[in-house]
Every structure is written in C-alpha cells, then in structure tokens.
Amino acid sequence: MMTKIAFVRKKEIPPSAPPITEVGLIGWLRQNLFSSWLNSILTILSVYFIVIILWDFIPWAYGGHWNTKSLRECLDLDPDVACFSVLTARWKQLLFGLYPAEEYWRPTLTFIFLLLAIVPILFPKFFRFFWFSIIYPGLAVWLLWGGSFWSISIVYIGLTLGALFFLTLIRRYLKNYMIAAILAFLSTAVFFLFISNPLVGLLNVILPISLPFVESLKMGGFTLSLIVGVTGIVASFPIGILLALGRQSNLPVIKMICVGFIEFIRGVPLITLLFVASVLLNYFLPPGTNFDIVLRVVIMVTLFSAAYMAEVIRGGLAGLPLGQHEASASLGLTYWQSQRLIIMPQALKISIPGIVNTFIGLFKDTTLVSIISLRDPVGLASTIRADQKWNGIYWELYVAIGLMFFIFCWGMSQYSQYLERKLKTDK
Amino acid sequence: MSAPSLPPSESFKLSMLLSDTRYRGMSLQVITFIVFMAVFFWLVDNTIKNLALLDKDVSFNFLWLRAGYDINQRLIPYTSDSTHGMAALVGILNTLLVAFIGCIIATVLGLFVGILRLSKNWIVAKLMSAYIEGFRNVPVLLWIVMVFALLTEFTPAPRAFKGAEPEATMLFFDSVAITNRGTYFPAPVLAEGAYWLLLCFGFSIVASIYFIRYANKKKKDTGKSLPKFWVSSVMIVFPTLILFFAMGQPVSLEYPYLKGFNFKDGIHLRNSFLALTLALAFYTSAFIAEIVRAGIMAVSRGQSEAAASLGLRPNKIMSLIILPQALRIIVPPLISNYLNLTKNSSLAIAVGYMDVRGTLGGITLNQTGRELESMLLLMGFYLAVSLLISSFINYFNRSFQIVVR
Numbered sequence: 090m091m092t093k094i095a096f097v098r099k100k101e102i103p104p105s106a107p108p109i110t111e112v113g114l115i116g117w118l119r120q121n122l123f124s125s126w127l128n129s130i131l132t133i134l135s136v137y138f139i140v141i142i143l144w145d146f147i148p149w150a151y152g153g154h155w156n157t158k159s160l161r162e163c164l165d166l167d168p169d170v171a172c173f174s175v176l177t178a179r180w181k182q183l184l185f186g187l188y189p190a191e192e193y194w195r196p197t198l199t200f201i202f203l204l205l206a207i208v209p210i211l212f213p214k215f216f217r218f219f220w221f222s223i224i225y226p227g228l229a230v231w232l233l234w235g236g237s238f239w240s241i242s243i244v245y246i247g248l249t250l251g252a253l254f255f256l257t258l259i260r261r262y263l264k265n266y267m268i269a270a271i272l273a274f275l276s277t278a279v280f281f282l283f284i285s286n287p288l289v290g291l292l293n294v295i296l297p298i299s300l301p302f303v304e305s306l307k308m309g310g311f312t313l314s315l316i317v318g319v320t321g322i323v324a325s326f327p328i329g330i331l332l333a334l335g336r337q338s339n340l341p342v343i344k345m346i347c348v349g350f351i352e353f354i355r356g357v358p359l360i361t362l363l364f365v366a367s368v369l370l371n372y373f374l375p376p377g378t379n380f381d382i383v384l385r386v387v388i389m390v391t392l393f394s395a396a397y398m399a400e401v402i403r404g405g406l407a408g409l410p411l412g413q414h415e416a417s418a419s420l421g422l423t424y425w426q427s428q429r430l431i432i433m434p435q436a437l438k439i440s441i442p443g444i445v446n447t448f449i450g451l452f453k454d455t456t457l458v459s460i461i462s463l464r465d466p467v468g469l470a471s472t473i474r475a476d477q478k479w480n481g482i483y484w485e486l487y488v489a490i491g492l493m494f495f496i497f498c499w500g501m502s503q504y505s506q507y508l509e510r511k512l513k514t515d516k
Numbered sequence: 517m518s519a520p521s522l523p524p525s526e527s528f529k530l531s532m533l534l535s536d537t538r539y540r541g542m543s544l545q546v547i548t549f550i551v552f553m554a555v556f557f558w559l560v561d562n563t564i565k566n567l568a569l570l571d572k573d574v575s576f577n578f579l580w581l582r583a584g585y586d587i588n589q590r591l592i593p594y595t596s597d598s599t600h601g602m603a604a605l606v607g608i609l610n611t612l613l614v615a616f617i618g619c620i621i622a623t624v625l626g627l628f629v630g631i632l633r634l635s636k637n638w639i640v641a642k643l644m645s646a647y648i649e650g651f652r653n654v655p656v657l658l659w660i661v662m663v664f665a666l667l668t669e670f671t672p673a674p675r676a677f678k679g680a681e682p683e684a685t686m687l688f689f690d691s692v693a694i695t696n697r698g699t700y701f702p703a704p705v706l707a708e709g710a711y712w713l714l715l716c717f718g719f720s721i722v723a724s725i726y727f728i729r730y731a732n733k734k735k736k737d738t739g740k741s742l743p744k745f746w747v748s749s750v751m752i753v754f755p756t757l758i759l760f761f762a763m764g765q766p767v768s769l770e771y772p773y774l775k776g777f778n779f780k781d782g783i784h785l786r787n788s789f790l791a792l793t794l795a796l797a798f799y800t801s802a803f804i805a806e807i808v809r810a811g812i813m814a815v816s817r818g819q820s821e822a823a824a825s826l827g828l829r830p831n832k833i834m835s836l837i838i839l840p841q842a843l844r845i846i847v848p849p850l851i852s853n854y855l856n857l858t859k860n861s862s863l864a865i866a867v868g869y870m871d872v873r874g875t876l877g878g879i880t881l882n883q884t885g886r887e888l889e890s891m892l893l894l895m896g897f898y899l900a901v902s903l904l905i906s907s908f909i910n911y912f913n914r915s916f917q918i919v920v921r
Contacts, residue, residue, distance in 0.1 A: 121638035128637045135639045267540075342545040346552055356902035357895045358859035360873065368887050372566045373559045453655040460657075460865060467657055483665040491654045491662075498653035 153485075159478035175479050176489055182473070183490070186309015186464045192235075192301065196312045199232045203319065211504065226323070233308070233316065235300035239292040243285045251277030305383040309464030311493060316383065317465075318452040318497075321390040325451065326444075328391065329398025334428065336403055347399070354396035359454050362389045367461040386458055394451040401447055405440030406432065438512050445505035449498045456494075466490045563888075576893075578884040579604070585879050587870045589786055600880045607875030608897060614793050614871065615858040621797035622857060623850070626804025633809050644805070651802035657863055659799050664791035664867045671696045674778050693772055693779055698786040700772035700779045709763050717756045724748035788869035792861065800857045804850060811846035812838065844916050848909050855905050859898060872897060 106112075110119055122132040153171030157163045163172035176183070185196055206225035209218045224245070231241040255273035263269045293299075308316060335347030354362070366385040371378070409432065417427035437444070459468030470486045473479050567573065579601035586596050591609045594602055633644040651659070674695045693700040724747075731742040760767065772782030815838050823837040864871040865878065873894060881890040 121636065124636065128635075128640075131632075131635070131637050131640045135637075135643050139643070340541050340545050342549050346548065352903065352906070353899065355906075356899040358862040358873075358898060360862045360865075361877065361891065361895055361898065364877065365891060369891055372563045372888060375562050376566055376569055449653070453653075456655040456657045457863070460863070467655070467661065470661075483662075483669060487658060487662050487665070491658050494655055494658070495650070495653045499649060502649075502653070 160480065160482050161478075171485050172482060173485050175473065175482050175485050179469075179473050179479075182310060182469055183466055184310045185312050186469070187307040188303060188309070188312065189301075189307070192303065195232045195235070195300065195303075199229045200312075200315065202228060202232075203315070226320075231300070233303070233312075234305075235302045237289065237293055238298035238300075239289045239296075243289050243292075246288075247277055247280045247285055250280060305381050306463075308383060310466055310469060313383070313458070313463060313465050314452070314455045314494075317387055317390055317455040317458065320387045321394055321451050321455075322448050324387075324391040325393075325395040325398050325447075328395035329402055329447075330433070332395060332399035333402035333406060336399060337406055351396045351399050354393055355400065359390070359393050359457055360460060362393055363457060363461050365389070382463070386461070386463065390451060390454065393454070394447055397447045397450070398444065401440050401443035402436060404443060405436035405438075408439045409435055441505055441509055441512070445501055449501050452497060452501070453494060466493070567888075572885075574888060575886075576889055578880070578886050578889070581884070583880065584883070587875060589789060589870060600876075600884065603880055604872060604876040604893065607870060607872035610869070611858070611861050611864075611871040611873075614789065614796065614861045614864070614869070615854070618793045618796045618800065618857050618861070619854045621793070622800040622804055622853070625797065625801035627808055628805075629801060630805035630808030631812075633805060634812060648802045648805050651799050652806075656795065656799045656860055657866055660792055660795040660863055660866050663795040663798075664787060667787040667791050668696050673697075674774060677774050677779075693774075695779065696787070697778065698784050699790060701783040701785065702769040702771045703781065703783045705768050705770045707768065710767050712763065713756060713759055713767060716759050717752075720752045720755050724751040727751060786869075788864070788867040791867050792864050792869050796857050796860055799860075800853055803853050803856075807846055807849045807853070808842075811842040814845050815841045847912055847916075851905060851909050851912075855902050858901060862898075 107116075109115060123129045149169070149171050152167065153173045154163050154166060155173045155177050157166065157172065157174040158178075160172055160175070163174060181190070181193070185193055188196060202225060205218075206222045209215045209222050227241045227245055231238060251273050254276055255269055258269040258272060259266065263272075332347050332351060335343050336351060338344050338347075363386060366389040367382065370385055374380075413431055413435065414427070417431040420427075422430065456465055456467045459465045459471075462468065464472065467490065470490060473486060474482060580599050582596075583598055583600045583603040584596050585603070587594055587603065587606050587610075589610060590606045591613065592602075592606060594606045629644050629647055632640050633648065635641050635644075671694050674693075674697060677693065677695075692702075727748055728744055731744045731747075735741045770781050772779045772784075819837055819841065820833050823833040828836065861871055862873045865874055868874075876890055876897075877894040881887055884890070
C-alpha cells in the first residue's frame, strides 16, 4: 500500500520580497557604504571631511561681497566671507590682459569662432563644416592681432594655389609624387618671396580691410592661455605623429635625429625651454632679428608637447600586434598607405587617453609663461595682488583661475572618454 | 623550349633616386642629413656672430669666481664667499631634495588614493575621484602658489606663541611649531657612541635582508613559509633599541624653542620648501593614483578567479598574482612621473625656493651675464637626470616585460 502523502503543493510559491535591508535605499547604503566595519569607518570619516569643508566653504562663498571697491572695504564689512569684488573689478583683465578695451569684441568673437571651429572636428556629424575649421586659424590671427586682412589671406591664397598646382601636375603631367611635391613647393616659395608682397599692396589699395594692430605684449589673461594652448595643441599633433613615425623608422639618420630631439626635449623642464625662447633665442638667429615673443613661446610649447605626443603615439604603435604591419605589407600597400589606412587609425585609437592627457598638460603648462613675465592669468594674479587696493587677496583669485582651467581640462578629459567609448570595437 | 629569361635589367637613371624604393630611403636620408647639418651650422654661425657682436666669449671660468649671494637653504657648507660652482651644487642638492621627498610623499599618497578609488564604498570612491580630478585639472603652478599662500597667510607668526596664554600652541607635545616662517621640527642630536648605534642599525637591516632571502629560498625548496614580516621587523628594531638604552641613550632630540621673535634650534623647514614639495607631491600623487588604478584594473579578472580556484586566500591572491602583474604595468609610468616631478621642481622660482634653476639659472646667470653657459649647464643637469632615469625604465622594461617575438 502506498503511503499517503498528506500534502503536495501544486503551485510554485511566489518569490517572497527580498529583505528590506537588501533593497531600496537601505540596501544601497548597506552594500555601498556600510558593507563592513572598515567601510563604515571610511564612510563616516569621508562624510565628516565633506561636512567640514562645506561648513566653511559655503558660507564663505555664498555670503561673498561682489561690489566693494577694495579689500579693506570687504574686511570692514565682514572679514569672514569671500571678497569676490576683485573679480568684479578685474575680470576684464583676467580674460583679456591689457588688450585695448574698445577692441574686446575681437578676442570674444575669436573665442566664439573657436567653439564653432572645433565642432566639425569633435563631432563627425558636422564634418561638412570642416572648411570653417581650416579658415579659422587665419581668421583668429587676423582678429587678434589686426592689421590688413589681405596680409593674412594671402597665405591661404598662396597655399591654395600651391596645392592646386600640385594636383594639376599629378593629374596631367607627372606620375612621381615626390617630384611634383618638390615643384609645387618651389613654386609656392617663389609666390611668397616675389609675388605676395606686391599683391597684398595692390589689394590693400583696391579694397582696404583692416583692423587696428594690437601688439603681442598686450595679449594676456585667458586669451593668452588659449592662444598658446590651442595653437600648441593643433600644431603639436601632426609634428608628434611625424616624430613617432621617424622614431620607428628604419632609416638610421632620420631615426637618430628624431630620437635625439625627443629625448632632449623630454629631458629638460619646459621652463628652461621658455627661458631659451626669451633669453637665448637671439643668440641663435641672425644678428638683428627680433621676432614676436608670443610666437616664440608658442613654438617652444609646441615643440615641447610634440615630443611628449610622439612618445604617446609610439606607445600606441608599439601596442599594435606585429601582424598588422605584416598584413598590410603583404597586401602590397606602400609605407604611407599602410600608415594611413591600417596602422595610424588603430594606433591613434589606442593612444587617445595619452594624447588628450598631453593636450591637457600643454594647456596647464601655458601658465608657465608667467615666469618669463607674460601676463597669463597666474601672472596677472600677482599683478592684481600687487595693487594696493587688493593687496592680501588670495583665494578669490586663485579659485576663479583654477576653476577656469578646471573647466577646460575636465571638458577635454570627458570628451576623450566619450571618444574612447564611441570608437570601442570590442564588446 | 626556351629557357625563361630574366626581365630586361633596367639601367640606372637619376630619377630612380626618388622613384625607386630601393634608393628612395637612402636619398631621403642624405637630403635630411644635409638639411640638418645646414641648419645646425647656420645656428652655430649665428651664435658666433652674435657673441662677437656683444664682445663675449664662451667660457666656464665663472664657475670658480666668488658668487657673492646667500642661499637660505643649503645642505652643504656655503657662504656668499663660495664660488658660483658651489652655488650651483647647493642648488642641485636642493632640487634633488625636493624631488626625493616629493616622490616619496607622492607615491604613498598616490597608492593610497588609487586603491581607495577602486573601493566599493561609493562615497570614498567619489571623494577620491574628486581629489584626482581636482589636482590633475588645475595647473601645478597654481597649486604651488596656493599651498604657499596657505602656509604663509593662515599660520600664526612666531610671536603668537609667546606669553602665558598664547594664541597658537605647538603640536605633538610642544615639539612641532607651524609658523608663517616655516615649520620647526625637533632635530636629532648625536652624542658620543651614536655611530655604534647607526652601525648596529645598518647591520640589522643587512641581516634581515639575508633572513628574507633565506626564507624565500626555504619556501621555494620545501614549500614552508616563515613569518618574514614579523621576524625581520623584530630583527631591525630590537637590537638597536636595546643598544640605545644600554649605551645610555646617546641620541636625543633637540626641541625648537621660542627666543625673541623667532624659533631657535630644531630643524627648520622653510615655507618655500614645504609649499613646493607638498604641492608637487599632491599634484603628482593624483597622476600616480590613476596609474595604480589602471595597473590593478589591467590585470584581468580571470587571473584572480583562477587563483581563487586554486585555493589561494584573498591576501595571497593580491600579493602573489595581482601585484606582480600590476607592477609590471605600474612601474614605468610611475618612474616617468617621478621624472616629471623632478622637472616640475624648476617651478621653485614661483615661491622663491633656491633650486638649481634659482642659483645657476637665476642669480648666477644674471650676475655673470653668461646666459649661454648657464643654460647649457642647467639643461645638461636635467638631461643627465632624465637620461639616467629613462635608461633605468628601459632596463626595467627589458627585464620584466613579456616577450612576444
């Protein structure tokens, strides 16, 4: 006889709700903040730290004075809060340096155009506006320094003519790229040496467009940081790629020159290079030459970060499996074709974080120009503090300057993370 | 049947120098070399002409002339009567001091922050990433100036320590005084017999190193592990401690004390030194933290899972599996960050710290007017340091990197 089973459950028991300590806010707190006694101590310490900082900072910043005439006045009103009046009084200087006040629209417009010019580079969706990014450097130089419109646009005219000449040669007459390139280069040089000056004179007479000239020493503040930073970033990238390729090259002379250059630049602090630019460069140039200090600084900063860029890209190149080189060679691609189509796209993708870090480093390093007494924001901070009215002010200025740099640099690093996610091919 | 014939051999044409891949590389190199040498000689020629115009020569004799300026922080005897060469040496030592101490602080902080950044504790991880982002995204020059301002403006003057009810008090049982002129620490004073103590200490360290080697060997041979950490710490601490008391405490501390309007005795760390070292250390630690984090994350999860499935305990997994692999990734960029810190120490000028750039590349340069020579020496120094360090990185890479082909 079969044993009688008193009860058999026909339906599955519905899953009971998880314990209240494991879900919702409490669960989250338990898992993330109080999972062990060590974690709990850390959490309490962190919260304590944050509260202490905010306890001091919020009343200080929130109650800050914005409209006093001097630090003295601030201290008389309430010595325990911030005196942001220094920013109200001097923000123009921090942004534009000694740029003539009636011309402030020019750096402002240059900055707005900069934002517009970056868009096609950052987001491929807008690539059809890339022509603006190409025009932008010339436009920026003209807007910032002023002078005749034609003396800047002649550079574009000359380069365009040279490029057209090169293309015509290749399409119609010559098969050899190198000879065509040399011919195009020579003819462009002839254009700039003999034709451009009279042409500019002529255009100036026919259609005079010009802005009042502003000399480099008047540039300052964030305008200067951006001039040096952006030019350095744009110029150091291609130079860095060439240096990296040169370092990997199997042509010993080129390799040696590149290695020597990279190791030298990376071996010395940027300050010494800037000193060379400001003090020593006159020794190395023909007697009597004296060229623009901002240009010198830009060149030095560019060379400096190009060397770092080269090392970053070399890291990316080394990170590629050897098979990629071999496969592209076995497909019959030439050196430049395989670099352009196979190697570089992958190597650059690997090195995005490093490249952007170099850009950020360069932008931060623009503050060093204050040491050769150019008026970048940090240099201006000391100038402002030397003023009797604001003598003794620290944090308000430093916090403001630091915040400006933080926004730019942090923005760059966020973009690099976005780019990494976008270009990720695995998973 | 006719034998397969070779293709007709082309005779050499001049255009093949540029078009034929066999010759193109060579001709490219020759052109580069000529251009390079031309530029080089042009620069040298210009320099010679300029020097002649200014009636100057190139000579390093100024290094043996009287410097005539004081340096407030010196690790070796130096007075204003010493030579420019001595001044440069004092500067070099000051640079190295900042670099050395800065690197130690940066490594400890960076390790700490980097590991906490990976913590599962949400608030700690966020706090650490705020630390990292904050320091990485603001120029180091600004940090140096800010730390300096903090140290000089928000600390009491020495006279605040005066009186029966002083406004400020010394820390740690009246041993450390933080003032706006710098921080004063107790200084060790070596009495007679202290050298025996040092000797003893040195011997204990050597002995403990041998013990660790022995323990490692024993573990390899027999699989039994000895308590390395405890035994070696006892070996290092106790003999010296016993000798210290046995010899009647030959090393004592000299406490700083207030005399007049300033502190006397003890070790005086100037604010310029502190600001530079701390700011550089904080700044670099943010980079090191990211390197540590990346290094630990780069070791694939499978490694720790495999180790766990072999039955290793979590701390053994960390020390035997994760760390050795992570270190291989961490060490090269870590060292290059040390190098960056050393080079960034040339920002000392912002707070008036007399490093090599301040002495050789600053006052000496201005006093003697030897820009070319001073800058050459200065660059040579930095270059030597960095080449030394980068050759060490290369050595490390060669000996520890996984070899592919």
